[in-house]
Amino acid sequence: MRVSVFCSSAPDIPNTSLELAFNVGKAIGEQGWDLVWGGGKASMMGEVAKGARSSGAATIGVIPEPLKKVEFEDAQASHMHVVTNMRTRKAKIEDLADAFIILPGGIGTLEEFFEIWVGRYLKFHGKPIAVCDPTGVYGPLQTALDHLASQNFMKSGQKELVAWCSDIPSAIEAVKIK
Known part of the structure; x- marks a missing residue:
């Protein structure tokens, strides 16, 4: 199984978030699963890949050509897909992954999260989604x-x-294919 993790690539975030990313990656590998992620080595993105590799997981990155220097492409990736833009990146990650874990992040992480959530609601995929947010x-x-939802702007069944x-164990359990 391949699990995609969406998370921050921002500098200067709390060490607890970096540790969370590393430990989520490690937990993915401990399940015998592989990681699909944005291909960067900065911040949480880099830590989740390091954690996955520390427990034997393959790391499959997807990075747009224009971001290779901005997000600092992870040369240690088992495989790196270089794509043209963010839309292609998200589509490739969705195609490669069997499940999704969302960690703390900013607008990029939220965009990925909402897109994958809407896709599941619209039945473009049936892959499990977990938000892991211990803090x-x-x-x-x-x-x-x-x-x-209270204002009826969310449809029944979306939440x-x-x-x-x-915590990490519940996120891992939530994305297991049953």
């Missing part, structure tokens, strides 16, 4: 989503397509 970074987002997890 509550996404608490305000959950509150906003609850507000949207249930994502497992919101506060």
Whole structure:
């Protein structure tokens, strides 16, 4: 099985987030799974790949040519797909992955998360999605989503397509193909 992890590539984030990324990657490898990720070695992106490799996982990166220097392409990747743009990157990651784990991140991570969530709701794929957020970074987002649901802007069944997890074991369990 291949699990995609969406997470931050931002500098200067808390060490706890870097450790989380490493440990999620490690847990993926410990399951005997492989990692699909954005192909960068900066910040959480780099840590999740290091963690996966530390426990024997293959790391399959997908990076747009224009971002190879910005996100610092991970030369240690088992395989690197170089694509033309972000839309192609997201489509390739969706195609390669069997499940998705979302870690703390900014607008890029949120864009990937929402696109994959909408795709599942619209039945373009049936792959499991888990948000792993042990420090509550996404608490305000959950509150906003609850507000949207209370105002009937979210459709029935949408919230249930994502497992919101506060630790790594629950996120791993949530993405297991049953």
